[in-house]
Amino acid sequence: MREKRENRVVGQTRQMDRGLFRRPLEFHPVRRSALIGATVALLSQFYFNVISSDFRISIAVVLLPVLLMTMGAQIHSLSVCGFTALIVFLFRVLVAVGSHGYTGSRICQQLPGALFYVCYGILFRLQIPNKRITTLPRVVTAVFFCDLLANVAELLLRALLLGTAVNAERALFVLFPIALLRAGLVLLALVMDRQYRELQVRHEQESRYQRLFLMITGLKSELYLMRKNSEEIERVMGNAYHLSEELRAQALPEEMQRRALDIARDVHEIKKDYLRIIRGLEETAENEYDEDHICFRELMEILDATSNGVIREKQLDIRLIYDCRDDFLTREHYALMTVFKNLVGNAIEAIEGDSRRGTITVSERQADGCYLFAVSDNGPGILPRKLDKIFRLGYSTKFDERTGNIYRGVGLAGVKNMVEEHFGGTIAVRSEPGNTCFSVKIPAEAIAYTEEERAVHGERT
Incomplete structure (x- = not known):
């Protein structure tokens, strides 16, 4: 069953993500371009110099293609890189003027750094004309060549402005591994981004599945x-x-x-x-919902998720403990969930009406061809005079102080009918202050697959 749901998740992820990386329109394109440029400009201040004292190698160049494929997926690459070049140029001019004073040469020295991002945008656009339908290997290849060629263009312009010679062989020897390293980091970042989004989709689908179940x-x-x-x-x-x-x-x-x-x-x-x-x-x-069987462990995972959701919503300090030794395949997942959901829900309500703090334990054992389940809590307990009434249809101890209405209980009555008539089992309760335990005994053949059936459906476990 997990495989079927995982296939659904993958299919819906691909349907939501026809291209490799897409993002919802969170900001206006101009604002997003400016935000990307500002982020890259700030990160570009963390750098080291190679080849010459004013040629920078920064981790910001790793962030740029990642932002182009995520936050800037809906924006033209030249627009994003143009904004980035402008902001980087202005930012570096302000830093240079603030540190050393205003001179025309210092301003000209910042032009090659801005040219790098312009060249990067042009090359990226030529190699990735449509970011919505590209592939990861193509993106990484484009990043490598954009990084290498844009650095070469920046180095040539810097040499032209300063009137210095460029050792092409040495420059390529340094820039080639740098471009390769940064392309590898981009690959890692994009893979992590995609995995994160798939996990989000998977989590959303699991939540929907649990609510539907x-x-x-x-x-x-x-x-x-x-x-x-x-x-x-x-x-x-x-x-x-x-x-x-x-x-x-x-x-x-x-x-x-x-x-x-x-x-x-x-x-x-x-x-x-x-x-x-x-x-x-x-x-x-x-x-x-067309699933005809489910694993008991997965049933408990759904119970845990939904019960903890109720506990968080009510802001209670309740801890759920599961002590289940067996994991069997069952076709009676609806009926079992009805039993556990009502018993755990009653335990939560009992603790909520008392100290709002406690522990609920769900346990499972197998003995003499039967499954023995127990749901216990350390709440206030049930009065002895009420123990023989709690399974009656219509009986309830819950009272709404706001409306004055009494909740007519069908939960425990339904649980008793389910256990005794549907499963052919038994249910009992013992209670004292600080300890209430509902014990359920169900024949194994009533809920679990036989060995022959497990052989047929074993891959589902």
Whole structure:
């Protein structure tokens, strides 16, 4: 199942990212170009000199192509590099004038450094005409040649302005490995950027998957109770029909006979509509989420993520501990999640109503062909006189002080029905102040795949 979701994530990542690197329009293009130029200009102050005392090698040249392919993906490369050249020139002039005073020669000395970024932009544009559809090897190759050739252009202009000779062989011997190193750093940065964005997409998809799974889990549990209620509706309809027959046998007034028969017919129509709604909800649930089995460990991961989300939202100091020894493949993931979600949710509410600080432990063991589950907490406990009532449908200890409404509990009643009737297991509770534990015992064949089934679906574990 993870492989299927990972394939979905990769597919949606590619759909969202037709080109290699794309970013949403966060700023106006001019503002983004100016921001890129200012960032590169500031970083270019960290440099060392090679070949001559005024020829700089800076890490800023690594950042420039990364920003071109990320933040500047929607902007023309020449525009970004033009802004960068202008800002770098002005910034270096201000630094030079502030340090040594104003002279025309000092200003001219900054022109080659600005020319580097202009040449870089022209070369980059020629090699990468469309940043949305390029590939990573092509970008890295372009970065290497842009770095090398732009440095050569800067060196030649600097030699022309200063009237000095250039040792071409020595210059290439120095600039070639520098360009190669910086291209490698660009490759590393772009790969990390892409991995980070894929992780973001993956995280978003996992969150959506968990929300969908929990929604379907809640829907499945409600459908289970609705199915049980349909049996009650059937019983009421039968009683109404038998009542009409008894009234007819006793020759009671025809009006009473007709009224009893009308009740039976009305209940029958209600039952048909009720079952139609159930079928529609079941079809919707199956269409929205088509996974037919899941690993128990992954089930616990979903439970942990959603429970911790509730804890963070309520700003509680609750620690969740999982002590699960086995990882089995189950087709009953909805029903199991219903059981655990209700038990853990009740434990969170109990601690919230007491000290707002505590520990909840979910444990799992296997013995005598059964899985033994336990959900315990160190909350205030349940009063002895209430222990025999908590599994009754409609019973609740939760009270809303704002509205005065009592929450009619269906959670624990639904859990009991699920465990006993659906799984054929048992559920028990013991409680005292500071320790409440719900113990669930379920036959292994009711929830776990057999060895033969595991052999067929083993790759999913």
